[in-house]
Amino acid sequence: MELADKVVGFLLSAISLTIFIYYTFWVIILPFVETDHFIHGYFLPQEFAILIPVFAGVALLCFLCVFVGYVMLKSKAKKKQT
Amino acid sequence: MKHILKIMGLLVAISAIWIGLLETSVIPRSFTWLLPVYLIVSLGCYGLLMVGVGLMLFPTCPQEAVLLQKDIREAREFLKDKGVDVGSD
Numbered sequence: 001m002e003l004a005d006k007v008v009g010f011l012l013s014a015i016s017l018t019i020f021i022y023y024t025f026w027v028i029i030l031p032f033v034e035t036d037h038f039i040h041g042y043f044l045p046q047e048f049a050i051l052i053p054v055f056a057g058v059a060l061l062c063f064l065c066v067f068v069g070y071v072m073l074k075s076k077a078k079k080k081q082t
Numbered sequence: 083m084k085h086i087l088k089i090m091g092l093l094v095a096i097s098a099i100w101i102g103l104l105e106t107s108v109i110p111r112s113f114t115w116l117l118p119v120y121l122i123v124s125l126g127c128y129g130l131l132m133v134g135v136g137l138m139l140f141p142t143c144p145q146e147a148v149l150l151q152k153d154i155r156e157a158r159e160f161l162k163d164k165g166v167d168v169g170s171d
Contacts, residue, residue, distance in 0.1 A: 009137030016130035
């Protein structure tokens, strides 16, 4: 149990650090590199740097709304029963 | 209350710097537009990192758990001797 928590924590830290480093490279450093440099092959075009976070944010918000609604419906049904 | 003032001041300063960058166009425009998104993404990464580190370094004290179990057993026996029904574990 304790080990599983530690592994999950380590995975979360690693994922967040990876995303941060990749995004920093993509947004901050890449505009200063020439467009015909080989490193541009590893990154999507610049428009996706906005599209992906916005899409992820909208998906997260939708998920949260659905979850809150589900919990409220469930608690209402429980109250009716008692 | 003071915390919110600090956060508001920070936000205002960041937006002022950003608007200044937009107006003076020291760096290309399309690049300046990315900065707020970058800020939000880094904030999310920071939150995720803090959750991960907190989960990794969650303090546990196993010896205290053993002591607590011993206390519970003692209390059970004491109450049983006095004739109180505490159920079985």
